[in-house]
Amino acid sequence: MKESFKQLDSKVRSKEQLNRLLKINGNKKFTLTTFVNPFSYNVLCAEPSLIQAMDIILSDGSLHKTLHNLFHENKVDRVSFDFSSIASEVLAQAAERQAKVVLIGAKPGLVDIAKSNFEKMYPGLNVVYTHHGYFENEQHREQVINQADQCKPEIVIVGMGTPYQEHFLVEYSQKANNACQLFTCGGFIEQSSIKADYYHPLIKKLGLRWLQRAIMHSHVRNRLIRDYPIFVLKYCYTHVRRK
Known part of the structure; x- marks a missing residue:
């Protein structure tokens, strides 16, 4: 597990490094x-x-972000795929250059509501394919990948929760033919079906996104109570020992 920690930490980067990577790769590779x-x-x-x-x-x-910067020389910033961070940039730039976008995730029906909200926020946004994040079997997953790939998207945004969304990104990159930018987005698609800009402006200003999610969603409260303290203890213990 220590090696996994080290491997993950080595891939944590800043927004500037992401922009540099996307510029270098373009749509020449996934x-x-x-x-x-x-x-x-x-x-x-x-x-x-x-x-x-x-x-x-x-x-x-x-x-x-705070813990990472405490133990590592490569300092990073908080970057999320939501409207408090890079989602607005990704969608605005996609609309500006008429890039083809695919949205996959959330419960059946919600992804199309999110798509409608995005199109209102970003006139000209070209969402060419949508599908919810639930698959009956592997054949169904492959069918969705093939249908999305046939649309020749330049950006694919996937929100299924970890690790399902990461597995989907890997499978998509292995089976699709048209190279593109692949992003996970967690609950962003479902949140955007509730309200186009999910977070209250004051919440974003004060950096209390976690509090709004905790109030609105029981699974977030459970994570805060159970998973977050375990993460802090395990992270600090592992990195102090490594030092």
Whole structure:
């Protein structure tokens, strides 16, 4: 597990490094980007092959960012795929250059509501394919990948939760023919079906996104109570020993 921690930490990068990587790769190859927070950190560490498959990992949350910067020389910023961070940039740039976008995730029906909200926020946004994040079997997954790939997207955004979304990114990059930028987005698609800009402006200003999610969603409260303290203890113990 220590090696998994080290492997994951080595792939955590800043927003500037992400932009540089996307500029270098363009659409010449698949670029797999995911995000790590106190819940997903240990989940990803349990699957080293997923960490290895990612091109870049971003720090999703102030707690992880603070601990990472405490123990590592490569300082990073908080970067999330939501409207408090890079989602607005990705979608705005996609609309500006008419890039083809695929949305996959959330419960049946919600992804199309999110698509409608995005199109209102970003006139000209070209969402060419949507599908919910639930598959009956492997054949169904492959069918969705093939249908999405036939649309020749330049950006694919996947929200299924960790590790399912990371597995999907890897499978997509292995089976699709048209290279593109692949992003995980956690609950972003489902949140955007509830409200286009999910977070209250004051919440974003004060950096209390975790509090709004905890109030609105029981699974977030459970993570805060159970998973976050375990993450802090395990992370600090492992990195102090490594020092």
